[in-house]
Structures are given as structure tokens and as C-alpha cells.
Amino acid sequence: MKRFADLMERLVYTGGRNAKLAILAEYFRTTPDPDRGWALAALTDGYETRLLTPAAVRKLAEARTDPVLFRLSYDYVGDLAETTALIWPEAEALPGEAPRLGEIVDTLARTSRARAPQHVEGWLDRLDGSGRYALLKLLMGGLRVGVSARLAKTALAQYGGKPIEEIEELWFGLTPPYGDLFAWLDGRTSAPQVDTSTLFRPVMLANPLEDGELDRLAPTDFRAEWKWDGIRVQLAARDGEARLFTRTGDEIGPAFPDIAGRADFDAVLDGELLVRREGEIRPFNDLQQRLGRKSVTAAMLRDYPAHLRVYDILFRGDRDLRPDPFETRRAELEAFVTGLNRDWLDLSPLVPFDDWDALRAIWDGTREAGIEGLMLKRVDASYTAGRPKGPWFKWKRAPLTADCVLMYAQRGHGKRSSLYSDFTFGCWRDGPDGAPELVPVGKAYSGYTDAELKEIDRWIRRNTVEKFGPVRSVIPEIVLEVAFDSVHPSKRHKSGIAMRFPRIHRLRTDKPAEEADRVETLAAMIEG
Amino acid sequence: MSKDPRRWLTVKPQGLYCAAGDFYVDPTRPVARAVITHGHADHARAGHGKVLATAETLAIMQSRFGEDCWGSAQAVGFGERIEIGGASVSLAPAGHVLGSAQAVLDHDGGRVVVSGDYKRRRDPTCAGFEPVPCDVFVTEATFALPVFRHPDDAGEIAKLLDSLRLFPNRTHLVGAYALGKAQRVIRLLREAGYDRTIFLHGALEALCTLYEGLGVALGPLEPVAGSKKDKAGEIVMCPPGALNDRWAAGFPDPVTAMASGWMRVRQRARQRGVELPLILSDHADWDELTRTLHDVGAPQVWITHGREEALAHYAQQAGFQAEALSLVGFEEGEDG
Ligand SMILES: [Zn+2]
Numbered sequence: 001m002k003r004f005a006d007l008m009e010r011l012v013y014t015g016g017r018n019a020k021l022a023i024l025a026e027y028f029r030t031t032p033d034p035d036r037g038w039a040l041a042a043l044t045d046g047y048e049t050r051l052l053t054p055a056a057v058r059k060l061a062e063a064r065t066d067p068v069l070f071r072l073s074y075d076y077v078g079d080l081a082e083t084t085a086l087i088w089p090e091a092e093a094l095p096g097e098a099p100r101l102g103e104i105v106d107t108l109a110r111t112s113r114a115r116a117p118q119h120v121e122g123w124l125d126r127l128d129g130s131g132r133y134a135l136l137k138l139l140m141g142g143l144r145v146g147v148s149a150r151l152a153k154t155a156l157a158q159y160g161g162k163p164i165e166e167i168e169e170l171w172f173g174l175t176p177p178y179g180d181l182f183a184w185l186d187g188r189t190s191a192p193q194v195d196t197s198t199l200f201r202p203v204m205l206a207n208p209l210e211d212g213e214l215d216r217l218a219p220t221d222f223r224a225e226w227k228w229d230g231i232r233v234q235l236a237a238r239d240g241e242a243r244l245f246t247r248t249g250d251e252i253g254p255a256f257p258d259i260a261g262r263a264d265f266d267a268v269l270d271g272e273l274l275v276r277r278e279g280e281i282r283p284f285n286d287l288q289q290r291l292g293r294k295s296v297t298a299a300m301l302r303d304y305p306a307h308l309r310v311y312d313i314l315f316r317g318d319r320d321l322r323p324d325p326f327e328t329r330r331a332e333l334e335a336f337v338t339g340l341n342r343d344w345l346d347l348s349p350l351v352p353f354d355d356w357d358a359l360r361a362i363w364d365g366t367r368e369a370g371i372e373g374l375m376l377k378r379v380d381a382s383y384t385a386g387r388p389k390g391p392w393f394k395w396k397r398a399p400l401t402a403d404c405v406l407m408y409a410q411r412g413h414g415k416r417s418s419l420y421s422d423f424t425f426g427c428w429r430d431g432p433d434g435a436p437e438l439v440p441v442g443k444a445y446s447g448y449t450d451a452e453l454k455e456i457d458r459w460i461r462r463n464t465v466e467k468f469g470p471v472r473s474v475i476p477e478i479v480l481e482v483a484f485d486s487v488h489p490s491k492r493h494k495s496g497i498a499m500r501f502p503r504i505h506r507l508r509t510d511k512p513a514e515e516a517d518r519v520e521t522l523a524a525m526i527e528g
Numbered sequence: 529m530s531k532d533p534r535r536w537l538t539v540k541p542q543g544l545y546c547a548a549g550d551f552y553v554d555p556t557r558p559v560a561r562a563v564i565t566h567g568h569a570d571h572a573r574a575g576h577g578k579v580l581a582t583a584e585t586l587a588i589m590q591s592r593f594g595e596d597c598w599g600s601a602q603a604v605g606f607g608e609r610i611e612i613g614g615a616s617v618s619l620a621p622a623g624h625v626l627g628s629a630q631a632v633l634d635h636d637g638g639r640v641v642v643s644g645d646y647k648r649r650r651d652p653t654c655a656g657f658e659p660v661p662c663d664v665f666v667t668e669a670t671f672a673l674p675v676f677r678h679p680d681d682a683g684e685i686a687k688l689l690d691s692l693r694l695f696p697n698r699t700h701l702v703g704a705y706a707l708g709k710a711q712r713v714i715r716l717l718r719e720a721g722y723d724r725t726i727f728l729h730g731a732l733e734a735l736c737t738l739y740e741g742l743g744v745a746l747g748p749l750e751p752v753a754g755s756k757k758d759k760a761g762e763i764v765m766c767p768p769g770a771l772n773d774r775w776a777a778g779f780p781d782p783v784t785a786m787a788s789g790w791m792r793v794r795q796r797a798r799q800r801g802v803e804l805p806l807i808l809s810d811h812a813d814w815d816e817l818t819r820t821l822h823d824v825g826a827p828q829v830w831i832t833h834g835r836e837e838a839l840a841h842y843a844q845q846a847g848f849q850a851e852a853l854s855l856v857g858f859e860e861g862e863d864g
């Protein structure tokens with residue numbers, strides 16, 4: 001656990017990619033199995049226990065500390081795991097050796113949720129400050145050390161001197177603590193044998209189209225498609241068995257039997273998961289009703305029928321089409337879908353255009369339900385995992401905006417935990433007595449510069465009306481221009497509406513709060 | 529309660545005022561007569577009439593503010609007793625930085641100790657804190673939360689040396705407060721066996737020279753002046769503010785380290801963009817603060833600059849009479 005804690009500590013503070021890779025490789029080299037495998041799992045989201053709830057951690061901490069001092073400390077530090085790790089009483093000498101990561105994982109695998117805190121308490125006594133922090137973060141979920149799964153795999157590739165593609169390909173067939181993987185990387189065995197037929201294949205991602213970039217590209221090199229407002233999925237079907245994955249490889253098939261249960265063919269398809277009712281694509285909000293669930297009810301299947309709109313084919317039968325150019329894959333895909341003839345699956349059409357001006361005109365017009373913009377794909381590009389620069393672009397339509405008034409501020413997370421950086425903002429409507437009142441319409445965390453953030457933070461501290469724990473209500477004075485992708489009806493919000501992907505565009509210092517937008521204006525933006 | 533020191537020691541806008549001797553301790557504005565605990569900017573200011581402090585503190589003040597930064601000055605050694613009006617004043621070591629002292633004030637059979645800033649652990653650059661029994665103990669509270677527990681110095685210095693080994697081609701920029709912290713880090717590096725030249729930002733040169741002149745040996749030092757490119761694999765000390773300004777550009781792929789007690793809290797360290805936080809503080813941590821209350825044994829505790837609420841709570845639970853003194857002008861210490 002000591003090594004793991006050191007690793008976490010170093011990664012948290014290290015900014016540079018190469019420095020991170022060096023730190024990871026050093027860790028893999030100097031740490032034995034199975035500890036290094038469990039660390040790898042923790043970094044790549046392969047070890048998610050959520051065994052410790054915040055309430056359980058609080059209880060542990062409060063039993064060992066003065067509650068007033070704990071509260072003051074938590075207020076200052078702003079993070080429960082860190083507060084607990086730092087405040088935990090320390091004996092002169094640690095009682096017994098620090099637990100190993102593998103020992104912790106093993107013990108917890110044999111322990112009920114209810115008894116876990118008891119073990120954790122014992123371990124906390126045997127660890128130092130950074131060990132306690134790493135343990136709590138690991139078991140509470142939310143180890144944020146700025147290492148993507150991709151970066152971890154790159155470090156593995158460098159460590160073992162293997163191409164990253166090989167690791168990516170095997171990855172979803174491997175399980176923690178990855179003994180077979182490390183044996184291979186250490187040169188002791190050959191590559192692990194994995195049946196890849198219904199495994200997730202790492203997906204190819206697009207880069208956003210930058211301003212002016214279009215003019216540097218030749219229109220004849222590209223094909224355009226609609227960018228659908230659903231979620232990116234991969235359907236891997238083989239011998240009557242089918243699995244549906246998100247783009248990060250999470251399996252969601254069981255929640256979508258109307259897709260996965262009907263795929264009786266042999267192919268791996270890349271496409272968009274949407275809700276389609278009576279022949280029409282529904283807004284994202286409808287799809288949202290079906291996401292994040294383990295299973296699905298008959299009513300949901302009826303009210304929000306899932307639909308797969310495909311735009312690429314990775315395998316047709318045994319044939320790996322990924323090395324082939326887009327045009328070849330497209331022809332295969334069209335032939336495949338035409339022959340299939342299923343109502344729950346269709347082809348995402350190409351959008352024909354002559355030149356960039358023509359395409360720009362089409363893009364300007366895209367504000368229909370389900371369409372988020374355009375995709376541009378190079379005709380000669382193979383299907384390459386990751387986000388290669390050049391072959392694919394996403395060209396999102398312009399966001400909607402509204403002027404809203406800052407109502408509540410909450411301390412942020414991570415880097416921003418000492419600043420008030422999470423904002424709830426509202427728009428005006430007529431209150432019960434006819435006088436205008438503000439009602440919250442959304443909440444946003446990002447989209448401002450550090451300088452703006454500091455300025456707003458200072459203002460918030462000076463203009464607080466009331467404090468509720470980490471939240472402050474403020475004088476309704478600051479107008480924020482909020483950008484968002486769409487608006488949909490919401491029963492959970494007092495205003496009756498909710499924004500999708502709201503972010504703060506800029507501070508409207510020029511605008512008095514009374515002139516901010518009204519809820520009705522937002523409601524008129526609801527689609528579908 | 530006839531001997532209640534509150535009758536002769538009060539808080540005024542200028543700072544803590546001793547009516548019995550008509551002087552202030554660490555006033556934040558110019559006054560006729562001042563006792564100065566140590567040379568940090570929130571305690572020592574220019575422009576007082578008469579100043580009483582240790583010889584080291586006086587030398588530090590002159591180096592910072594110029595030769596004529598007061599009307600007249602009197603150097604006092606530890607343990608020496610000076611009568612000022614109806615009050616008797618002596619100084620005791622505070623263990624904070626070179627020359628730092630606690631002001632021990634006696635009047636009317638009562639004793640108040642104004643500790644200034646202090647720490648309890650060993651510091652190779654200054655005399656260690658001595659607890660002085662008293663009726664009222666005035667304590668700082670910079671790190672007065674139980675989350676602040678400064679680790680062992682040697683371990684923090686080892687982190688820096690380990691990083692030099694892992695990244696032998698990167699300059700290690702170490703941000704450290706110019707008075708006290710910088711010299712302590714250098715001394716600790718020397719004790720850990722690091723004998724290479726340590727390079728200094730211009731803002732640290734004068735104080736390092738002064739420390740050496742006052743008998744604190746710091747080993748080979750050189751100004752950064754000129755080329756930054758050839759500092760790969762070297763340690764360069766600078767004030768914390770310089771880590772994020774243009775000065776820091778130009779060093780080969782620098783690792784930014786910072787030596788401060790605030791580094792204990794991750795978010796604080798990350799906010800400052802520090803890559804290698806070194807938890808080294810010249811202030812007492814929570815355990816030192818609470819232990820000191822018991823060591824000094826004063827029935828009354830007055831708490832200044834920092835997190836008064838938590839320490840007052842602890843002191844009351846432990847049976848002391850405790851209250852926060854709201855002194856103006858003390859900022860959350862950069863000297864952390
Ligand atoms: Zn100080």
C-alpha cells in the first residue's frame with residue numbers, strides 16, 4: 001500500500017505526460033504481483049468497489065476525533081477522504097506492518113459491505129497519511145490522479161516494449177490483477193490467450209473541428225454524416241450471442257434487450273444508440289430515461305424503444321475490416337444493413353455536398369431533434385483506435401445561450417475545492433404575488449478561466465446572504481451567459497425545465513440582473 | 529482577579545499594547561516604542577521610534593528595511609531583563625527563524641508571554657523554543673487544525689533528493705520563504721549529505737549572506753545570474769512567488785517544489801501548481817500547539833493569527849480559559 005500511495009501522490013502532482021509515464025513504468029518495474037495489477041485496475045476503473053460510503057467514512061472519523069474539530073477541518077480541507085486521512089490519530093509507531101494492496105483487495109472480496117468499515121479502521125491505524133488517503137479514495141471511488149486508461153496502457157506498452165495496439169486488443173479480455181499480462185510484458189510467457197469474438201474493440205474518436213480548419217482540408221477527401229445526439233455504442237454479435245458496449249467498453253446489453261437480444265448475426269458494428277418512437281428519433285432526454293439502469297421494464301421498452309443507427313463496421317463475420325479504408329468499410333456496411341432489414345437498426349446516411357460552403361449551409365440548418373451537428377471522415381482512413389489527429393472531425397452545431405442570474409455557489413472539487421466554483425443560476429418568472437422571482441434553471445461547473453473564477457469567488461464571499469454547509473446563497477446581482485446544448489422538461493426542477501450540458505460562457509458584467517432571461521424564453525427552446 | 533493582565537495589556541488598532549510600559553509588541557503600524565519578536569514582515573515593520581529585539585532580528589530588519597529603519601534600537605540577549613516603565617521585559621527563544629523570540633512581560637505580579645510565531649521541532653538555523661511558565665500565553669494559530677501534522681523534516685528532504693535521482697536532467701526549483709525557510713531547507717540538505725552548489729534567486733541572496741555572517745553555515749551557494757540552461761539536475765532556491773512567474777521559464781524542464789506547511793493539504797498544493805510538495809513549516813503544527821499549551825501551563829490562552837476557533841475549542845475542552853485576540857494586519861502566513 002505504501003508504494004501504491006506513493007504512486008498516487010506522485011501522479012496527482014505531476015503534470016507532464018512523459019513524467020507520468022516514467023513514474024508508472026518505475027512502479028510496474030519495482031512492484032510485485034498482484035499489487036501492481038490491482039493498482040493498474042484502480043487506474044483503469046477495473047477495480048470499483050464503492051465499498052465505503054461517505055457516511056461510513058464520516059462515522060469512522062467522528063468516532064476517533066472531536067466532532068467540532070472534525071467539522072472545522074472538513075470545512076477547511078473540503079474533501080472527506082483527505083480530511084479523514086489527515087486528521088486520523090497517529091500512534092508514535094505504527095502498530096504492525098502496513099497492509100499490502102493485494103491483502104486489502106483479498107480481504108474485502110471476502111467481506112460483507114457491513115463489515116468493511118471495521119477492516120478499514122484497522123488498516124487506517126497501520127498506514128501513514130498518504131497511505132490512508134490512497135486507501136480511502138480507492139474504496140470510496142474517485143481516485144482522480146489524471147491518468148486515463150489510455151495513458152496507463154501506454155505505460156504498459158513502454159514498460160514491456162510491446163505495441164499499444166496489442167494491449168488495447170487484449171485489454172477487454174483480461175481481468176485484474178492481470179498476472180498473465182505482466183508475465184507477458186516481463187517476457188516470461190507469450191501473449192495471454194483471449195477469445196476476442198464478442199469483446200469490445202477500442203473505438204475510433206473524432207477531434208473537434210477548429211475554426212478555419214475546414215479551409216485547409218480538401219472536400220473531396222471527406223465524407224459527411226450527421227452527428228446524432230444519442231450515445232456512441234458498439235454492438236458485437238457472434239453465434240447468437242451479442243454484447244452492447246459504450247465507447248469506453250462498459251457493457252450495457254442487459255439494459256437494452258431490444259438491441260442486444262435481437263442481434264442474431266455475426267458482425268461488430270459502430271453506431272449511435274437512440275430512442276425512436278413511431279418512426280421518429282426522440283430527443284436525448286428520452287434516451288436518458290433508459291440510461292444508467294441495470295435492467296428495464298416492459299413500460300420503458302414500450303415508451304422509449306431503443307434504436308441503433310450504424311455508421312461503421314469493424315468485423316463482418318471473421319473478416320477484420322478495420323485496416324480497410326473508410327470507403328471500403330462503408331460499402332460493406334451498406335451491403336450488410338440492406339441485407340439485414342431490421343426495424344430496430346438502420347444506416348446513418350451520408351450527407352452529400354459539393355464543397356465546404358454547401359456543407360456549411362447544411363450545418364447552419366441543423367437544429368432538428370436528434371442532430372447535434374456533422375461528422376467528417378476521410379475516405380482513405382482506416383479504423384484506428386483512440387483519437388488520431390486528422391481522419392475524423394466532429395463539427396458540433398452552435399450552442400444555445402441564455403442570460404441567467406447567479407443564485408447559489410458551492411465549493412468546487414479537486415483543484416478548485418477552496419474556491420466557490422459550482423454555480424446554480426436562475427431565470428425570472430412571475431411569482432405567486434405577481435412580482436418577478438428567480439427560479440433555478442441549471443448548475444454548471446466549468447467554462448470559466450482561473451482569473452474569472454477568483455474574481456467571482458471573491459465577490460461571492462463578500463455578497464453571501466446565507467450559508468448552508470458548503471453552499472452559499474448570494475445577492476442576485478451577477479449575470480452569467482450560460483451556453484447549453486438543449487432544454488428539456490423536468491419535473492425535478494422548480495422551473496419545470498432543465499438544460500443539457502450547461503456551461504458558463506462568460507460574465508455579463510454589462511447587464512443588470514433584472515434584464516436576465518425569463519423561464520418562458522428557455523421553455524420555448526424545448527424540442528420535440 | 530486584581531492581577532488580571534488585561535488591565536495592562538490590551539489590543540489597540542496598532543497591535544498588542546502594554547500600558548504598564550507604554551510599548552507595543554509587533555505593532556503593525558509605526559509607534560513610539562516596540563518590542564519585536566522576529567523579522568517576518570507581519571511582525572517587524574519600519575518606522576518605529578525605539579525598537580527592542582534580539583541582535584539577529586535587528587540585523588534582519590536592517591537588511592530588509594535599511595540601516596535607518598527606526599529611531600533607535602536596543603539589542604537584548606535571551607534571558608536578559610529590561611525595565612520599560614513599570615513593566616519588565618525579557619526575551620526567550622521561539623524556535624521559528626533566526627533571532628525569533630517570545631516576549632516575556634512581567635508587571636504587577638502577573639506574567640504574559642507573547643510567543644510570536646514559534647515551532648517546537650529542531651531547527652538547525654536557530655535556537656529551540658523554551659516554554660516559559662506564565663499567567664497568560666499568547667499563541668499563534670497558523671496551523672491550528674488537527675489536519676496539520678508536519679511530518680519529519682528528513683523525510684521531506686529525502687523526497688527532494690529522490691526526485692533529483694528520478695529526474696536527473698530536470699532543474700529542481702524549490703520555492704521557500706526568503707527569511708528562515710530557505711536557509712533551513714539549505715541546512716537540512718547539507719545535513720542529508722547534499723554538498724553540491726545550491727543556486728539562489730536574487731531575492732534570497734542578502735538573507736543567506738546575513739545568516740552566514742551570523743554563524744549559520746550554508747555551504748556552497750551561487751546566484752542564478754546568467755544562464756538558466758545549464759542548471760539541469762541542480763537545486764535552485766527561490767521565493768514561492770517566483771515559481772509561477774516568468775523568472776521560472778528558461779530552466780530545463782523544471783520540477784517545481786515548494787517547502788511549506790500548507791503543502792499538507794493536497795488542494796492547496798495543486799492550486800499553486802506544485803509538482804513536489806515538501807511539508808516543511810516554521811510554525812507549530814497542531815500537536816505542537818496543543819502540547820505547548822500544557823507545557824506552558826498558563827490558565828489563560830489568547831489566540832492570534834490563524835485558525836483561532838479550533839484551538840480555542842481545544843483549549844477550553846482541556847480546561848484553559850481561551851479566547852481569540854483579533855489583531856489587525858496579520859495575513860495567513862506566506863512564511864508557512
Ligand atoms: Zn513568522
Ligand SMILES: [Zn+2]
Nearest residue numbers: 568570645861
Ligand atoms: Zn506571523
